[in-house]
Amino acid sequence: MSTPTLDAVRKRGALRVAVSRGIRGLSLEGADGRWSGLDTEVARAVAAAALGSAEAVAWMPTDPADRLTRLASGEVDLTVCNVSWTLGREAAQPVLFAGVTCYDGEGFLVRADSGLTTPEDLAGRRVAVQAGTTSAANLASWYGTRGYAVEPVAYTTPGETLAGYAAGECAAYVLDRVALAGERAALADPEAHRILDAAISREPMAAAVRDADPAWFRLCRWVLQLLVAAEHQVDEVGERDKALAQAAETAGVHGPAIGLDRDWAARVLDAVGTYADVYERSLGPATGLAVPRGLNELWTRGGLHYAVPLH
Numbered sequence: 001m002s003t004p005t006l007d008a009v010r011k012r013g014a015l016r017v018a019v020s021r022g023i024r025g026l027s028l029e030g031a032d033g034r035w036s037g038l039d040t041e042v043a044r045a046v047a048a049a050a051l052g053s054a055e056a057v058a059w060m061p062t063d064p065a066d067r068l069t070r071l072a073s074g075e076v077d078l079t080v081c082n083v084s085w086t087l088g089r090e091a092a093q094p095v096l097f098a099g100v101t102c103y104d105g106e107g108f109l110v111r112a113d114s115g116l117t118t119p120e121d122l123a124g125r126r127v128a129v130q131a132g133t134t135s136a137a138n139l140a141s142w143y144g145t146r147g148y149a150v151e152p153v154a155y156t157t158p159g160e161t162l163a164g165y166a167a168g169e170c171a172a173y174v175l176d177r178v179a180l181a182g183e184r185a186a187l188a189d190p191e192a193h194r195i196l197d198a199a200i201s202r203e204p205m206a207a208a209v210r211d212a213d214p215a216w217f218r219l220c221r222w223v224l225q226l227l228v229a230a231e232h233q234v235d236e237v238g239e240r241d242k243a244l245a246q247a248a249e250t251a252g253v254h255g256p257a258i259g260l261d262r263d264w265a266a267r268v269l270d271a272v273g274t275y276a277d278v279y280e281r282s283l284g285p286a287t288g289l290a291v292p293r294g295l296n297e298l299w300t301r302g303g304l305h306y307a308v309p310l311h
Helices: 004-012 038-051 087-092 135-144 158-166 177-185 214-237 240-252 264-272 275-283
Strands: 015-019 057-061 095-104 106-111 126-130 151-155 172-176 193-195 203-210
Touching (some): 004 015, 004 038, 004 214, 038 057, 038 095, 038 203, 038 214, 038 264, 087 095, 095 177, 106 177, 126 158, 135 151, 151 158, 158 172, 177 193, 203 214, 214 240, 214 275, 240 264
Parallel strands (some): 015 057, 126 151, 126 172
Antiparallel strands (some): 095 203, 106 172, 106 193
């Protein structure tokens, strides 16, 4: 099945992807020019399926306010940019969310010696937010229903937001807690700061595409589902190589029906592995972030990622 977006991507030879301007663990450009993080791994998986190479990606660093407008305008083919799936976003923009990449919730980064231990302790204080995110609305909703208020201070980019907080302009920095783990690690003395335990919102971060090309939506959705299903297959079979081969064969049969060949799933799993592999490389202990999987575990371990059948 042909898809206009897939045709354009193949003609161009690269998948154009909107990513953040730099959040460790999600999408961050290294000194060698290579991008890393969970969002970038998802993008590479799509590139491997569509173009045969996980490296055939044109990275498009994007401010939070422009994550979906650049997609809607046709400037990018895929947005994987720590953007939460909400009704308001799908209703207001010609986009569809192809699936959740990371379940999260907004939390607070504060100074360890501040004495602040709960969101309520921040009432009446200045809180740093990234412009174009749902943070200000979430703050108003959470505090307003409790008879409190905080003063959101908006900054254009993640770098400016972190710098404003680090300079003492605000008592806290509010952002998705997974993203905050990366922001904390970027500070000069990470141990002098802590992320509060409580979350004040639900933030299902997701991959987004334009709604005018349902075949491209289907392709991207099943690339993401493959990562989760393959992890479950490894758990079920026990033998990794055998399990991945089974998952690739089962999904590969349907390749021609979604605009791909029969080897698409094998390429994806060879390039990035399962969802567990992606999470471990991006947010696991070896990264220095050590973000527990929590809700991002498979449903069989108490998480929310459910393996949709590949047959």
